[in-house]
Amino acid sequence: MSSRGLLLVLEGGEGVGKTTQWQRLADRLTQFGQDVLALREPGGTPSGDVIRELLLNPRHSLTPSAEALLFAASRAELVERSLKPALDRGAVVLLDRYLLSTYVYQGIARGLSMDGLRRINAFATGQLVPDLTLLLSLPLNEAMARTQARGEPDRLEQEARAFHERVQEGFQTATGNAWQAEYPECGPIVSVLAQGTPDEVSERCMQVLAVRWPDRFGATAARV
Numbered sequence: 314m315s316s317r318g319l320l321l322v323l324e325g326g327e328g329v330g331k332t333t334q335w336q337r338l339a340d341r342l343t344q345f346g347q348d349v350l351a352l353r354e355p356g357g358t359p360s361g362d363v364i365r366e367l368l369l370n371p372r373h374s375l376t377p378s379a380e381a382l383l384f385a386a387s388r389a390e391l392v393e394r395s396l397k398p399a400l401d402r403g404a405v406v407l408l409d410r411y412l413l414s415t416y417v418y419q420g421i422a423r424g425l426s427m428d429g430l431r432r433i434n435a436f437a438t439g440q441l442v443p444d445l446t447l448l449l450s451l452p453l454n455e456a457m458a459r460t461q462a463r464g465e466p467d468r469l470e471q472e473a474r475a476f477h478e479r480v481q482e483g484f485q486t487a488t489g490n491a492w493q494a495e496y497p498e499c500g501p502i503v504s505v506l507a508q509g510t511p512d513e514v515s516e517r518c519m520q521v522l523a524v525r526w527p528d529r530f531g532a533t534a535a536r537v
């Protein structure tokens with residue numbers, strides 16, 4: 314895959330503050346004069362939003378494989394309609410969750426075949442590989458306390474603690490070299506500590522981006 318833009322993904326378990334960081338980072342990247350498009354999974358397209366409702370509403374019951382296929386269907390819509398056109402015009406796409414979430418939630422936590430997930434997602438995305446994933450990490454107790462404070466849990470948040478422990482371990486494994494060699498379709502993954510104030514966390518994220526792309530996001534990069 315080659316494109317002129319950049320695909321930056323934010324990942325992490327429930328309650329790590331990902332949505333807050335996604336909004337802040339979109340603002341901060343825009344300040345560097347970049348054409349920034351912030352997108353979220355699942356959803357982000359008209360039919361993707363219907364699929365999101367199916368996936369997250371606790372009233373619906375789904376088998377693990379139906380769940381995985383619906384995440385992939387929502388992803389296919391998003392990639393084709395929004396993501397690829399934005400990358401082709403040179404935009405920086407900041408995406409809240411992508412393929413790594415599927416490997417961790419449906420693969421490691423639900424126990425589906427990683428190879429099956431790889432195949433349906435290669436079909437769904439046309440093998441669109443992120444340029445970088447920032448993985449926000451927080452101790453599970455802290456993250457779960459934040460989720461509980463948010464009110465009505467969705468279908469995945471309702472899962473037992475053991476499920477979220479597997480998610481946590483899965484994300485941790487993904488930062489290792491062995492994972493990155495085995496799943497190159499996830500692209501490079503960098504862990505960012507999500508403890509502290511939202512400002513401190515977004516500063517850490519920006520430092521990672523500045524080191525990797527000094528011309529775009531470094532101290533001497535042009536700001537608007």
Ligand code: TYD
Nearest residue numbers: 327332354355384410411414415418469470
């Ligand atoms: P969302 O409300 O977007 O929450 P969050 O702020 O945690 O991202 O819910 C998305 C849920 O879907 C979340 O529990 C993670 C899960 N998910 C998967 O299980 N597989 C996937 O491929 C994706 C993209 C998300």
